[in-house]
Amino acid sequence: MDELVYGLYIIAVALFIYGLMGLTQPRTAVRGNKIAAAGMALAVVATLIEIRATSNWTLIIAGLVVGVALGIPPALRTKMTAIPQLVALFNGVGGGTVALIAWAEFLETDRFTGLDPAHGLVVPVVVASLLASIIGSISFWGSVVAFSKLQGLLPGRPISLGRLQQPVNILVLLAAVAVAVVIGVGAASTGVNPWWFPVILVVSGVLGLMVVLPIGGADMPVVISLLNALTGLSAAAAGLALNNVAMMVAGMIVGASGSILTKLMANAMNRSIPAIVAGGFGGGAAASQESTGDRTVRSTSAADVAIQLAYANQVIVVPGYGLAVAQAQLAVKDVAKLLESRGVEVKYAIHPVAGRMPGHMNVLLAEADVSYDAMKDMDDINGEFARTDVAMVIGANDVTNPAARTDPNSPIHGMPVLNVDEAKSVIVLKRSMSSGFAGIENQLFYEPQTSMLFGDAKKSVSDVMEQLKAL
Structure with missing residues (x-):
């Protein structure tokens, strides 16, 4: 058997x-x-x-x-716009389940077990259970915070203790390690003490809260990926405690792939993972009109946009979270289909961290049956903007901000962004002049070739569609 x-x-x-x-x-x-x-x-x-x-x-x-x-x-x-929340919630459930499994396995263990001690390959069940419980509890409570921020139950801005945040996090981490050592040493000498284990779950849970609360909305896609990796690692540790091969391997696969994805996304934001975990970046605060100084914002109409699109040779659509909120992907696909029938080439520029989770924009566009070949990654599409007649930005903000390239004093300086400002004409569809998750103004809005089409993205795109049909 x-x-x-x-x-x-x-x-x-x-x-x-x-x-x-x-x-x-x-x-x-x-x-x-x-x-x-x-x-x-x-x-x-x-x-x-x-x-x-x-x-x-x-x-x-x-x-x-x-x-x-x-x-x-x-x-x-769950609506497509709420998929990031669902991912965070399901990931948290996985981490919490692993922590509870580790607790149950710990209560069943009264000695160290493992491979043949003669070969020096002993795998203590207690140690594996402790690792699974710590990591799983951090993942659960961290995911709860991520879900709450994405759902609007908590503010998207960083919630921190200021300069005390990191020292407090380190103290809580040391407390978790100390409790784990006490449990492990006690189990090896006098047997398992079941009363200590809830303590490590509580301390680890506090650490999960303290780590994710100071992280702002701008870093949320990376946080979701990181928490996913942690859940995988906790599952691998629990599989070790249970001696379940499938759980060990599946956990390692999720942990490894999540870690790689986290690193790639951090690179896409030109930020290190420790800097992201340190938090304090990305408040999502609105930028006031008064802060624009003497710079001019040019407003446009659906009719003008339709004319520009109709006479373009190439159009690049840049989707962002605003497109998801307005559920405008089907309307955008209809406009693209009409333009393509008139000989206009339409492509979609996808930034790695656009939206609120990895691949968010790809999922939205796929739902509207947008051709996979038309979806271009940032590295593949950036060279196209210089020969593009119209770049239509729908709800994207920080990922199109040229300040990341041109302003050394900008908080996002060095972050790879889509070179939208190189297009001959830029049309930005937004409800207002509010900032993105990073909480800073987008320099693109004030460029001479940029026009703003204010309003709900779905309605604006539908109005453009009607104007195109009339041409």
């Missing part, structure tokens, strides 16, 4: 890896997700076979029913 179980685990792991490979491209993402889900289903079946003789089937079935009841309805009903 062991051979059957491990054989199923190997197949499940292969499906995890193959599914993850599919997630690297929008065209194959759906298929990759289904393949990985099939692998997870197979891993669950293998685990049930492995524990068949010692299982409380009533609790297992009840857990499956509750999980399905709580998981499927939100996934079906």
